[in-house]
Amino acid sequence: MTEQFDLLVVGGGINGVGIARDAAGRGLSVCLCESDDLAAHTSSASTKLIHGGLRYLEQYEFALVGKALAEREVLLRAAPHIIWPLRFVLPHQSHLRPVWMIRLGLILYDNLGRGRRTLPGSRRIALKRHEAGAALRADFHTGFVYSDAWVQDARLVVLNAMDALERGATIYPRTRCLSASRDPGGWDVRLQPAQGKPLLVRARALVNATGPWAVQFLEQVAKVGHDHALRWVKGSHIVVPRLFEHSHAYIFQQPDRRIVFAIPYEHQFTLIGTTDLDYHGDPASLHIDEQETHYLCDAVNRYFKRGIAPADVVWSYSGVRPLLDDDTGNASQVTRDYLLELDRHGAPLLNVFGGKLTTYRKLAEEALDQLAPLFPHASEAWTSKGHPLPGGERQDVDVLQRELQAAHPWLPEAMVWRLVHSYGSRTTRILGQARSLQDLGEHFGADLYQAEVDYLRALEWVVDTDDVLWRRSKLGLRFQPEQVTRLATYLANAPRCRASFA
Template structure:
């Protein structure tokens, strides 16, 4: 633990907290981040896995947000080409939904608002002849195809935290912030290890509240203050099914209620389908997809595709709570995805900066804006730097993932192609660190199933704060989707033995 007084104490290890920790540490500030669970265990690992401008936000006149998101899409693509990559989205047109001229106008703005550089623009498809039309019902004859990007959301959080640590920040997972209280110009802070109950005290000049769904709880219960603002909790659920079309393209379909549903290729042979927008009033920890949401998503797909899905096709489902800034919109889909800051300070000292709202695509810009908000309290703060910063593992020549993968396979010829791609996708250039001196598959240790070998699991425990089977199988990787119940049970026993040995 840092000795003396630190500059920034951050509550919450989601994408915003990790992004602010990284940015601040890179400016030379002393930073401590605490997260009561695992990194990205809440909202930030339960998204639709997209870095996108938010095409549908144009309908709600969120032009500033869409422009910022489109610009950030290009920045993030350069910073992490191993976990972020381009994807083409096919939007079948139905005359019973939005008129074609409105869709074309929206896509024209989408192509030009954000200074698109690397991604191809929109085109019109004849679904009767284009291969992308093969899985679509014959009554849909026209579609529009446009670009956005895929992201491994949980690893995006992890890489920001890892970069923050490499720049001097302290990251404490499974550590709850149990109290922050002003003491003159400083904050007295108490953290509690959720496993051992051990308490740690420290002092900070500024507290940053990026607790997401718990942001108001931190302001009230933890800090003992009041806020003029609130978050509005909206539940978004997804289902995962076996992939039922050929090609790498994703689909975006419209519903009569004007919501849109993404149907994206996932983990090579699966499809990720979502999301819903449901007001939520329960505990964020208890959120899960309900039967009505699952039925809604299946019907949305079946309206457009020849292959009809049933509940029996579902491999997995998950749900997350989006902590949106409450702008009093009646329709949950119309609630702004923009972010708002609140700064509470006394006599220009000991600020508490709370973050309301936000989305994964704009986390880097949000982090930059957050530090500008507290610049008056830190006049010697260095300027922003992350617009050109590369996340760990992303330092590939020309941000060319395919070239890097080819070089990796050439260097480790004994690695099977699917395992080489897995290491390249998740770890980028850090794959060399993971593989180390291994010269054969045997050197990677026992296999727990599919592509998970002991060496990777140890690497995640030693370098990425992983502690539990869920940390490894669900957030650091997606191995759990491809393992049998028996394989997962064996792996859980291995994890338990590692924790006991430690």
């Protein structure tokens, strides 16, 4: 039997789920397939920032920065539980950039994107009198502070997929697109789930949102000609034990004119990244190399009093950014903007090339603006108008946290914080009628209990331990090998029950 849809989206990264959500909200029948877990690749390997990209000003990418800063405001409203403001400290090194240039850039950054609305502006600081100065070497005297935002990147992907599902979309993770052929009326597509028989889908239009595999999809699956090239740029990050006590992040200028961030991470750690290296291997099999680890350690050692070495790294991750190849020599200078190409040689095919996490919603809106004229029943754009992502209905996240703590005084404070900043208002669905930690079921490790795992299995497409410990959360940083094994056994054997979390 062939399933019928208006739109089939191939790719379960941030751009694919954003397009599926937008389309479902406009009244289209939508199917999305992803060969692995949602956010399994590039979208979970970011620096986890919603930001304009301060360094892009030097490349005169004013339109991209302005668009990203405008989106920062939209996303802060849509998902305040997983996106929150973060202040950045930039220590000044006079031989890299003069004070006037940095100050001018920050003033511009404050005012691009229809102006700063909710976040405090930038300012110059004396590091000797600022809390962020204590961790820095004594030869740093002047610094600057500005605003951006932090995001739980993989959760952003999952919440967009959940919202698309709740608006009527069909979501197929771990389902590979084997073939796609078109005629004037639509696309005939063959999908292969990880388990079970192939699925046949008929769609009036197809979206290629496969990220690093966009060109490969055109050549090997859709068998469609094209004249675009992607440049794969590898970005790696390291995580080390916490290097400072305060809540600010740092942005460090490097001798090669790149920048490296040092960001508070999961309360007990510091996230450091990223590198920018051309990559020519398999984008599904990435690992940080020794040279990158040394580069990132050296980058922060130029600034912090307390030095780090590769032996201090407790976790690392790498991802490939599929950027438009604009023949730029330096990988760090390749544009982070995106291109949407609508192919009308037969049934419509929309190709998504490039992009960045911060601008995914705008990309999706522009994608549907191109596709909507093909569907007379499609309604107007809607995602910029304050519609929250699942769990983001409460803007006062701190108040929500206090309310939940008061209603469940037996919950550890750190656990309440994590649940609220992962699930927002939907935390109550996990807690249910529990009156003690024991009521939450089996304890797997850290502060992970059976009730949360069951919720993730029922509503967030979780299958294995990596889904739980490294994408839906970062509890893998606190799990021991025997605890991972116990969780894996439970995931393999426990029945699913979606209705109990409705």
